[in-house]
Amino acid sequence: RLIDSTLAGLPLRATLSLAQDRDAAPDQRSRAQGRIEIAGNVLSVDGSGNPLGPGDGDRWTLALQAPQLAALAPLAAALPELAEWTPRGGAVEARLSARGRWPALHTEGEATLQGLQAGPLGLARAQGRWRLDTADAQTLDLQAELAQLAYGGQRIDALRGQVRGTLAAHRLGAELTAPVVPPAWLERTLGLPAGRGTQLRLDGDGAWTAAADGGGSWRGRVERLVVGVAGATPAAGVAGAGSAAGTPGAAR
Numbered sequence: 001r002l003i004d005s006t007l008a009g010l011p012l013r014a015t016l017s018l019a020q021d022r023d024a025a026p027d028q029r030s031r032a033q034g035r036i037e038i039a040g041n042v043l044s045v046d047g048s049g050n051p052l053g054p055g056d057g058d059r060w061t062l063a064l065q066a067p068q069l070a071a072l073a074p075l076a077a078a079l080p081e082l083a084e085w086t087p088r089g090g091a092v093e094a095r096l097s098a099r100g101r102w103p104a105l106h107t108e109g110e111a112t113l114q115g116l117q118a119g120p121l122g123l124a125r126a127q128g129r130w131r132l133d134t135a136d137a138q139t140l141d142l143q144a145e146l147a148q149l150a151y152g153g154q155r156i157d158a159l160r161g162q163v164r165g166t167l168a169a170h171r172l173g174a175e176l177t178a179p180v181v182p183p184a185w186l187e188r189t190l191g192l193p194a195g196r197g198t199q200l201r202l203d204g205d206g207a208w209t210a211a212a213d214g215g216g217s218w219r220g221r222v223e224r225l226v227v228g229v230a231g232a233t234p235a236a237g238v239a240g241a242g243s244a245a246g247t248p249g250a251a252r
Helices: 069-077 080-085 184-190
Strands: 002-007 010-020 030-038 041-049 059-066 087-101 104-118 121-133 139-151 154-166 170-178 197-210 216-230 249-251
Touching: 010 069, 041 069, 069 080, 069 087, 069 104, 154 197
Parallel strands: none
Antiparallel strands: 002 010, 010 030, 030 041, 041 059, 059 087, 087 104, 104 121, 121 139, 139 154, 154 170, 170 197, 197 216, 216 249
16 A cells, blocks of 8 residues: 555555455455555556456456546656657546456446547547447447547547447448538539538448457448538539448458
């Protein structure tokens, strides 16, 4: 246990406890709890299980509450390769839980990031949720959303994506809105009305095939790619936004 310590000049407090609970179920009698707090940002872990058992009863939970990312700037300054990415603002909150043990593991969690400013990167808000089961069901459910992402002179207003199904067969989709106006020749070719930016939508499917000796390969197919105009006001003689459909194909 560390109390009133410092790291890179920042206040640090950490605790770790290991215990045995004889009253708990046999596969959960070992218990571990830990907590690290640095400059007002907290990471905690809580787990139980049986290190000598098959791992079916293992349970782990990790939680991060970091409302003051800018306060961690001295840590980045201490590492030259991260100096360019010193945080100037932002807050993160995340939670991850896991049950079982690899390769039969079930995990789920969610994370939220707000007001990030680090080097040339700026992000107003990001949110993600996931659920992954590597056991028999192999459930896969991933959702992510970004708002107001900027990197240097490039900007994306909104980006949404999702993957649902199983590892062996899943559907995927993504939507992007950016303040980039298509070139005039593309507007004429596709019959696009005037607008404030570009919208893209992609739909497809994918499949993960595990290899007998470990690892594996993923194969995906683009089913549809649609290009439109954000904030469009149809011009005279144009009924609505045009679209371009991509030819389905496989990608590894």
